[in-house]
Amino acid sequence: MHEARVWLTRHRTALSLVMVLVLIALGFAAMQQLTRELHFSHIRAALHALTPWQIAASLLFTALSYLTLTGYDVLALRIIGRPLPWRVAALASFTSYTLSHNLGLSLLTGGSARYRIYTAAGLDGPDVARVIGIASATFWSGVVTVASVALLARSGPIELAGVAIPAAVSHAIAATILVLIAAIIMLCGNARGPLRLWRLSVPLPTIPQALAQIALAVLDTGTAAAALFVLVHGAAPALLPAFILAYALGIVAAVLAHVPGGIGVFEAVVLAVLPGDRSIAFAALIAYRVIYYLLPLAVAVAILAWREGLRRRHLLNHPLSSRLLRDGRAVANGIAPLALSAATFMGGAMLLLSGSLPSLHARLGALASIVPLPFIEASHIAGSLVGTGLLLLAPGLYRRLDGAFVATRALLLAGAAFSLAKGIDYEEAIACLTLAAMLQWTRGAFYRRTALTQIRWSAGWLSAVLVVLAAAVWIGLFAYRRVPYEDDLWWQFALRGDAPRFLRGTLAATVALFAALVWRWMSPPQAPEPRAFEPAALLRVLASADRTDAMLAMIDDKRLLFSESCAAMLMYQVRGASWIVMGDPVGSRDDWPELLWRIRDKADQAQGRLMLYQVTGPVLELAIGMGLHVIKYGEEAIIDLPDFTLDTPRLRSVRKAERAAARRGLSFRIVPAAAVPVVLDELAAISNEWMAAKGHAEKSFSLGHFSRDYMQRFDVALVMEGERIAAFANLWLTENHAEASVDLMRHRDDAPHGTMDFLFVNILQWAKDRGYQRFSLGIAPLSGISGRRLAPAWARAASLVFHHGERFYGFRGLRSYKEKFAPRWEPRYIAGPKGITMIRTLRDLSRLIGHAPAVS
Template structure:
């Protein structure tokens, strides 16, 4: 089972793409079967028959649906006890649903939009997750309730793609659904506490709030269904129950299929269930896609682009120091790049789909009098290539790449020109020019100077591109199904040669897509600083100024170094995935720390990475906040002030007794200088291996040392001897300026006498005290000192819970209790990084770094 899970995890991306490909194929095969008797002329005639009043009514119901959708978020915010102004909730809801409706990828698009808006207004990640969860529950409650009511209202049996369901069975299912919904409302009213989903606590609504949720969802679903129903030419009101049922089933199928935008799946289910003329239904579905999906998307993109442009121009009028901080936050919180990347993707889809449809012959007659036929043919292929390019550039806009911005703007201008040159499609030209203007207005949002080959194409983006290409191919095959295929079609050039133009355009788009993906996959890896060995001499200056012993981690060999221009300061970091993880405070001259931290921030940002500062102290907090990083307390470090240390105090009574008992058993203490460690290294290695085998541990890395001969021989080593036999050891970390001493690896034999480690620590501390060191670090107690009070942040409550009840996972409390024996003072240590899911991913990469020690030498 473990091997199977590992294989699935390893091939998750190709398996996801394969699953989407299968679903896309099934959807379009179903559409092909459902429309096999239809012809393009019938659908076009049905579209032309849609009146202006039908369109106005559809737009009105669409507006009502989206207005009701904003109530989902308003109510969810009240349920979790974090109400916001309606306009904020409305903006989050509207942009979230418009983006996710069109692209699918709800976590990437809709969830990301909500997260950026709500976190900018004081909510944290878990709060946003609660809002999304409650809004999703509201949506599903409306869908199932509307479907159940439609089932009850339908008098006869249901014919679903050849499967007949008796009326009695459908009525029984509907009644059960309504009883379950009523029971859930009553359960919410009688609940005594929140619902716990994994580690997330979700407040349950009251009975009144639950009824409000259902009422909102029913109104939304009904309005959305009505927006489609009024577009069906000559629709009989008696068919309304069947129509609502078809609509609800189509929505469910589209969501469960996870096909981007539900394209093909939604249409296939609605046409399979809905009785009547399928050409009229198909035409209504096409118009519905434009009105309910694309029109709100255009409005949302325009709103977000305008807000982004206004905000950035306002920032330019502020003082530089304030602008530096505010601009960083604006970039982090802005969602215009997300919206514009979605709009760019849809623009590319528009050009591809347009090239699959027959041209308007009246316009072509005018065009051919202006430009020659070869130019028209070339423009048609060029428009297909532009559309494919826009699909591939959309992820670059999402990543805020300046190169993607320049290339997209150029392609949009070219797309407008080619749209006019291939058939006077001025509607497409206006859309391209409008989108180019929006990009120009928000140009400051695309600031990352990074190669386009470094854009990471996710399975979601790739699936969306495949959906568009598949839709374009299917629409072309549907439009020209009366044209018999022949090899010479590829070389047929004529004013009315729409089918040959479709074949050539799709071939060009497919070749361009394959070439683009090959360019991405076979291109150079993301640009990162060279991981080259550091000259030991360059380390001497910053290490000489170090006042913390964790600077010795520079010798573990698993980190990169970034030096300031003078060479008096450095920081240690490593790159794992998209995470740039800095280990501890910078080392050396504190005056150079701000420059170092801003440099690593810029490097990570240019590489589209996320920066994480790990185990930093109070000295870095102000800088981290100014860099726009989110601060999380990691734990506390135990510090002993050596000038005042003495065993002869009541607080150290138990430690004193343990040390003296170990001494009576014949133990002795010895320091081996670094130059002489090679003499005892074989015995130390045997002890280390015995200790590791007994504990079942593996060597760690990054934030901890590891047993390697070249590493151990750099440091003095403290030994506990039983006669002439070594029973325990620890290598010493010592700063040159005698500011701090500590230990790294601490290992002992399985048969070491009781109290051996207490004896070792006491004598190391006394040895360091005698040599004038100012403090001794006992290391960090993770998750220690974090308050888990009711009003504390969610991460703090979770950390407190793990600290107090997670002893089986890791000895958090036991580790702190052991350090408490030395009566230390506790200093806080922090993690500074991105917010939300990005922080979780960075911590995942950090755990992988720590869990993998460099190869021993």
Template sequence: MSDATRARLVEWISRHRRYGSVLVVMLLVGLGLAALHHLTRSIRLADVTAAFHAIDRGQVAIALALTIASYLALTVYDVLALRIVGRPLPWRTAAMASFTSYTLSHNLGLALLTGGSARYRIYTRAGLDGPDVARIVAIAGATFWMGVMAVTGAALVLHRGALVLGDVTLGATMAQLAGLAILIGIVLLILLCSFGPRRIGWRGWSVPLPSGGQALAQIGVATIDLAAASAALFVLIPGADRALLPLFILAYALAIVAALISHVPGGIGVFEAVVLAAVPVDRTALFAALIAYRVLYYLVPLALGIVLLVLHEGQRRHPNTFRGAQQVATGIAPLLMSAATFGGGAVLLLSSALPAIPARLHDLSRVVPLPFIEASHFASSLVGTGLLLLAPGLYRRLDGALVATRALLVAGAAFSLFKGIDYEEAIVCLTIAGLLHYTRDAFYRRTALVARPLSPAWLASIAVVVAVSIWVGFFSYKRVGYSDQLWWEFGTRDDPSRFLRASLGAGVVLAAAACWRLFLPAPARPGDRAREEEVLAVLTQAERTDAMLALTGDKRFLFSPDGSAFVMYQVRGSSWIVMADPVGAREAWADLLWQLRALADAAQGRLLLYQISAEVLEIAIEMGLQIIKYGEEAIVDLHRFTIETGVKRSLRHAVRKLGREGAVFALVPAAEVSALMPELAHVSDQWVTAKRHREKGFSLGRFDAHYLSHFDCAVVRVEGHIVAFANVWRTADRGELSVDLMRHANDAPSGVMDFLFVELMQWGKAQGYARFNLGLAPLSGIEGRRLAPAWAKAAALLFRHGERFYGFRGLRAYKEKYAPDWAPRYIAGPGGLSLLRALRDLNLLIGRPRLMPGWGGETQRRADGVAAE
């Protein structure tokens, strides 16, 4: 396979891997539901209902007590993790973070996105930073897996006889040997923690290892958690033999592992299938116990966790009063209302798949015509599907999603009453609608609902809900003889027909939504193109040479109302990334950046300012962005520049040596550069091949004839042939001189770039230029002191020891030869995980530049044109 083919394949996989993950989740859900169908083929819904009602209050009370014990043990996960990272906090804080995190991740899956976000929100307010929170999440996860392995190993060793998992049988000897191997691994891990290294890391990020005693505590706490959680399910099984408890705990641990590995949200279907396959008890009773367990261990703690999170927000903003409750609710509304709407849609779909309560339906049929009942049942499934599709819009704060969701919820409440007097569902729908109205101020973005496709996570969640509702329907009516006639049967007892029609309606709505998005025109983003003469006019006022990056052809532009300034940026994913300072009249800078932030916010994006100078810091701070020092820029004062000093001995030697070897410097005017383009291209190709690089963009120029034709070109010739070149950036006021694209041929003499720089600086000094910009030294000048933030410590560590990845120290040392002054450069962006995502998008943007379709056409006209956004 050629390098080009391999690169295209890697890029294609990278572009589609998220949707590939959706397909994998859907496949796993399908396999889990297929296994459930096989395991429950002899179970009837009526028997499950009877077994569910047979669970008495005493069993429920014990299960609730064990659930509380399990979640209390989960809070100790975080207590231990905080001690291991050396940042202990009060138990109340750790318990709040742990409980809200686990209730969200247990139910919704996507642990880093849901549970990780809850932890980050609470711990950062307690004084921790992002890397510390990441370490806590990693250590808590390791605690859980250590407990799972310990429980599994002990259960396999103690289990007598063969281990049967559905159609798979593991012999008694093999099971005990596997358990013994697991326990030996646990012992070795404890010894490693006792006598091994104190930290482990990768690429500058490290996690402290626990001591031997702490590792034992982790295993003990995790064992208590798993034992209590599994016992909470065990006590719900009517007439379960206590002798089966060790095997049951083993089956529970295996089911948890399978659910986590599958990445199915909440492990739904997968968890139940493993437990049903592994536990040799009456499957009808076990299935009923699993349903009750879902409610007690998952849904009840989720509701409590949401309430605690709301109270925590309220106490933070108004610690001594209940004033401002609406503002508190509005602040967390997008996430909670999105989840609630998604849950409401799931309830309506599941209800459409289950039989109506006969007594209620009989009473309803006396006052409501049968066609109206049938239509309400069908419409209820459509409303449920619509709510699933609208939930992502609420998460993105869209006002259109608010209006449509409220209307569907009210309609869903009415349809629930008219299809079977399902007042419970109606109460749920009306409650969610009321909360949406109460928090309506949170949904302010005037963006078309269809302007942005559903994310892979939402696609997977919708697929899971629809698949589960269909499976529930077929499980409920498994004794029905399916035929074409069922589609056309209408009667108060024809629940299977209503289920089929409701499922078809949901499928049609989903297919219509998919086709709608498929055939939508690509959304026009602001500032796709700009007229070149507009950009060139503003560049005449530039004070910094990096403003010339506006001509690389991979930027978007936002102009000030009078056209005297612009900000250049690009959109990658959800990140709106600004390159350097705004260009032009300084009085317009603040308005430009605020307007661009409004555009990014309206598009559900995040704003990142890259390589800004100290002049922009005040604006960035006012915008509430997090400031990070990125490095330092080397500035040579040309008025004082000379190589006739001791510290510049190496430069003086290089210039004189190249002069003796016949090297000649020349500055080719921009008008004559086109004639040299074939020779420059030859040198550039040699450089790219030798360095094994590929052209980059956004923050760097690329070899492009149109781009290079804008600038003078500094060349070095030997025997009449160009061996090195660099395009020259210079400001109109002669304040700054610099170079961008620097290339040399394979046969260029050693020191040729030093020769080029010195000659260009001397030329600039003679022409009256004030300074020469040697460019940035990333991570330079960042001190990782003991009390410095974690990002500063990581940057300092990477600068000192990261030469394997990038020549940080070498680049700084090279530029030091010119005795420059160092000026700081910064990155300003959102806080938390959003900053990491923005930096990832920045890296992709530089490594895979997006060239614009050429100059000309429409641009984002003026900043005053987006004020209404």
């Protein structure tokens, strides 16, 4: 079972991609079956039959639907007790839904837009999650209610996939659902507290608020369905219940299938359920995609691009803006890159789909009198290749890569030219030029100087690309259904040879996409930066260290970044997309701001997320200034050595254990680093025995690990049982005698009771006698974090784990042991990104620490 779980985790991305491909294939297979009697000429005639009044009515209902959608967020913000101005909620709602409607991947697209807008308005990550959850519940309540009412209003049976559901059964199902909705409303009104979902508490609405949610959702679903209904030419009012049922089922199927944008799935369900002429319904669905999906996306992108450009130009005139703009942070939190990324993706889809459709013969004839046929043929293939390139570059815009910006702008200009050269498609050319202009207007948002070869293509994004390619292929096969496909069709070049041009363009796009994926997957991973520095520079900085954890720089599992003056450095490592800095910078504090900002910029340029791990108070102001979210990690146990003495009541148990161990014949010895090789074999045997007994693996990054090279760099404290070593610990000592500490502490299985207490007491006394000022007993994770009712969600979760997670890790036991030595506790912090990104970074941190290095 464990091996199966590991295999599923390792291949999760591939399995997700395969599942989406299967769903795409099923959706388009259903579309092929449902439209087998239709022809492209029928669809084109139905589209041309749409009247201006139908289009105007659809636009009106679309506007009402999106206006109602803004009420989802307004009501959700009131339910959680964090109301915001309507314009903020409207912007978040509108951009979120336009992105998720077109691309799917609602958490990545719509959730990201909401998060950026609401956090800028003062909400935190849990608040945004609550808003998204309540808005989703509102949406589903409306869809379910509308579908149930439509079921009750339908008098006849329902046929789905060849199965007839009797009216009595469908009525009983609908009535049951409506009763359940009423019961849920009553439960919400009588609830005494918030709903707890994992570690997130979600306030429940009152009865009036719940009724308002359903009313909003019903109005939204009704207006959205009406925007499609008015496009169905000749639709009678008597058809409305069946139509609403078909629409609701299509929405449910599209969401559950997780196909990006629901393309194919939504249309297949609506065509399967809706009676009447399918050519008229199919034409209405095409027009509906443009009016309800693409047009709002274009409006949202234009609004966001305009706002982003205005903000940038305002900052250009601000006297303090030069550094901000140079580093790109002035626009880093904007959502224009996300919107422009979505628009670029849709632009690529437009060019691919255009290459699958027949040309307008009147325009093509006029073009042929100006340019030769080979030029038209080449432009058609080039247009499909440009569309494929835009699909692949869109993730780079989302990550704000300057290379993606330059390449996308060039492709859009080329796409406009090829659109004109392949058939005077000036509508496409205008769309490409408009998008290029918006990119240019917001060019300051694309500031990361990263190679295009490092663009990450997630499974969700690849799924969206494959949906577009599948749609282009299906549309082409549908449009040229009457064309006999023969081998020589590939080589037919004629002015009206639309089918051969479709085949060649699709083949070129498929080959280009496949080649890009193979090249990307076969490219070697980015090599880690070498530890290129002068050893003398490292020793100079370590000589000025005030903290012993600076000795972690001696381990080869980290990268080092030195300040310009080489008077300070910091340790860090990259795991996945996370750049994790270990502890405070080391050396001159005057150089700390320079170092932290440099690592912040390096992480940002590499599309990474920065975390400062186990930092102390002096770093917090800098971390907050860099825009990082600070949380408490735990507390470090510190003993002030000048005041240390065993003759105190608080150390009674330690004193008793130490003296009992001494009576058993244990003795203490310090082995200088130069003499460690003499005892190294015995230390290795003790270490292996201790590791096997504990069932632990070697750690890294925040701790040392046993290796011969590492152990020979430090003095080692030994507990001797006669002539045999019973326990050992390697010593971390600062040259200025500011602090002493230990790293690895290991003992034999049969070591006498109290051995480790004996070891610590003697190390403390030895360090005190040599003038060290303080001794660090290390950190107690999650210690000292208050879990009060009004504390942040992360603090309550940490407190819960500290008090009840003993079976997973000895949090309280570790603190209790260190408490025996009567230390004072100093807080340690983590500073990193907010929200779900912090969770991902913590996951990378745990993998970095738990990685077992090669032992030498």
